[in-house]
Amino acid sequence: MAQPSPGRLLNILGLGFGLAGAVGGTIGAGILRTPGVVAAQLPAPAVVLAAWLAGGLYALLGAICAAELAAALPRTGGWTVYAERAFGPRAALLVGWADWLAHCIGLAWVATTVGDYGAALLPLSGLASQLGGLAVLALFTLIQLRGLRAGSTSQEWLSLAKAAALLALVAGCFLLPGPAAWPLQASASAAALDRAPVAGGRQLLAAAVVALQAVITTYDGWASPVYFAEEFSQPERDLPRSLIGGVLAVTGLYLLINAALLHVLPLPLLAGSPLPAALAAEALVGPAGGAVITAVALLALLGLINTVVMAAPRILLGLGRAGLLPPLTTRVNAGGTPVSALLLTSGTSAVLVLAGSFERLLSLGAVLYVALPLTGICSLVALRVREPELARPFRCWAYPLPPLLVGWVSLAFLAGMAVSEPRLCAVAAALVALAWPLGLLAMDDSESPPAQA
Secondary structure, eight states: OOOOOTTSOOOOBOHHHHHHHHHHHHOSTHHHHHHHHHHTTOSSHHHHHHHHHHHHHHHHHHHHHHHHHHHHSOOTTTHHHHHHHHHOHHHHHHHHHHHHHHHHHHHHHHHHHHHHHHHHHTTOOHHHHHHHHHHHHHHHHHHHHHOHHHHHHHHHHHHHHHHHHHHHHHHHHHHSOOGGGSOOOHHHHHHHTTOOOOOSTHHHHHHHHHHHHHHHHHTTTTTGGGGGGGGBSSHHHHHHHHHHHHHHHHHHHHHHHHHHHHHHSOHHHHHTOSSHHHHHHHHHHGGGHHHHHHHHHHHHHHHHHHHHHHHHHHHHHHHHHTTSSOGGGGOBOTTSOBHHHHHHHHHHHHHHHHHOOOHHHHHHHHHHHHHHHHHHHHHHHHHHHHOTTSOOSSOOTTTTHHHHHHHHHHHHHHHHHHHHOHHHHHHHHHHHHTHHHHHHTTSOSSOOOOOOO
């Protein structure tokens, strides 16, 4: 294949990267913690597994919807591409800005967490932990500056290593006897085993909603392949396979992890642990189990950082190409990396890392990550109505059922957040609204028509 000229994206990605991107963009350290949060809300192991299966089905339906959009409009930029085509440039700017902001917040949190986990393995001060996060962010920025080949190769290897480590933990758990066969830690058993049963009726429904919110958040990242749509050599074939196959792989792994934890730990102990995977690892290897899980978490987070550092600059690139941001954001080096957009992304995330405590910002990011696929659902429906003749190499299965279901669940999630965290949602809306003055710097007063494929 002939090499493209400098300054253009490379069309070299395939199914292997697509699957690695979906897995790497979804699985972080959350799956090592969230099983305890979910188990604390639900009354039986079968219900716990059903909740994780429901989260996987929600992500799968979203992937089926996104697959139609990505195959029909294989351009870089993520959700903003579909919003521009369906609703025009100003809607695209709002979506793209929210998407990039959420990526920067998530990237800063993950980099900070990597520093914290590194400090847990090595006795380091708080400042050294923060510097460790910045160092990891700088390392992956340098890898991306080398070009798409370096970035995609690192993603594939990191995702493979992450999956292998988690599967090793699962296998080890199933080799252990059941929970009644090994002594529980006295400090944990007294409080955890006395957990009151979950009440019925409205209380059970409320608990199920809380559990599903935690599960859905843990599935965030399933849409990562859409940010690289233009760089696939056969997007009409490999993008749907990457999205759907990635969700199926993650769902299978999440179900295995939860089944393994439920095999080793009694449900009350699982529900009472902030890091149940560490308890399982302690049962496997003794007191060193905490260090083992910390190492697994670090591996999972490194793959997530690589995915986000790759994806976020392509949002700015897509906005710049549409004339929604200054032309500086469209600069691409000979290796196929959007250099200016990459440096802006990493620089913004580094500032957030240095800012220290930003737990509220992370909650903002969670709201945005649920809202963004909802914009894709709206774009899918609008384009089906307005452009029925648009070439669609992949068509959403059982349309309109998937977009209706995903849209309903997403709206319910956001409504729950609005009721429980009204100030947080108001701040999220205000941050998204900042896109308007930014757009005035780059857009003409007249509304330009949506870009055509």
